[in-house]
Amino acid sequence: MRMRRLALVVLVVAGWTGARSGTAAARPSSVGWFAEGGLGAVKFLSRASSDADLGPTVDVRIGRDLFSWLSVGVSLAASSHQATVPPPPEGEWFQLYRAEGDARLGGRFDRIAAFVEGGAGLAMISSNILGKVMITDPGERFSIAFHAGASVQYQLENRHYAFGLAADAFLLPQFASIRAVDSRLFLRYTY
């Protein structure tokens, strides 16, 4: 009886110490080519916030980890917004498409990774509805786009998959320098 109790105590202590010392290794994750898909929302800031509502966004990204701390990629994003310009028109929607290249700097701490990212590309607006408030000029559909932001991601037990949360601010100089924040939840697959 005493021997059995002693064995139980030893097992508990061993298990506890084992558990404490066994968390040192980071969760395994794949490194290399990756693809991401995200859903979120885009909110215009300052001047444009009164002319366009918060709208849903979808985002896909393909990239490659060059080092453990640096990756590069390209992304395509589309968001849809209700125009809230002085009527008429009323209740009309427009879409904003962005194609950008970017670089990410970051690191991983066990199952959590954090990145900062920045890049540039091209944006296209689907209609001239914001021309009424002088955000777009006649015939203007395209703008250069700059973005910068940060993301955190959680590595799942399967080393290929992670999901995360990202927020990017972007600037469209040709469209009266409107600024917006794109925040999204994403799923990442690394090959």
Add this chain to the structure above:
Amino acid sequence: MRAIALSSVLVGVVACNANDPVYIQAPMAMEAGMPDPANMGMLSEAKASLQLPIKTETAADKAKRDAASARLAPIQVPYVKVGDIAIDVEWTIKNLDNMPGQARVELNGASEFFSYDPSIIHLSPPDAEDPPKTPGLAGDIPIAVPAGGTVSGLFTEDDLLEASIDLDQVTRGNVSPFRAVLTVSKSALSFQPMTAPALNAAGEITQSPMGPPVPREAFAAMVRIDLVFKPDRHMVLNFNVRVRDLRGIMHDMLLAAKPAELQMFDPMPYAPMVGAAPAP
């Protein structure tokens, strides 16, 4: 593989573009509903026209149109046909008075051949008592506007499609405006042109079919939007025209385009005279 992906994206962008609308803001607000001293103190009405900024016809388009005209002769095929563009007109009325009122918004317009203004169309016999007023193409329905309030509305793409076909039926086909407006023709495949209305010996207006039916491929689309604003109090109307350019004939710069790059249309006012019927 890369080429397929790239072309898929390009096809997607082009497809999106074809269906994306452009918005053309009317250059001026329409203000009316004030006593008009030049018209015996009657309330003023406002009229406005907006010509759509359509690119000049290309040589290829012209050749295609000429070939279609030769095939359908003697029917003329227009440059801008029904189905080339989808238009709607969105408007907002603001009542500037401190009493509620009513307003009417009447839609008229012009194709590249004819303009339609019901105020100059008189189809009744000259001696008719209290003849009915020739109708507009759409609208002209009383709209309640609260004191100091704002009301928005629109003529939909369907309304404008119907109005375009009605306009062509009336102006090129001499179809009675009452008949054209009161029948639904937006899916019509053709219409039969008639002779100009004429009075017979019994004093009745008569018409008879003339020439071959005009097929849908030769239906002229509206290229100018005319609005008449008729409020019973001091009000102001702003409108804009939304166009989905299905054929790619709208100028990218819209109203800011150089005049030389825009197709000039010179529609003739449709104003039939009711005369005596030709002798049989």
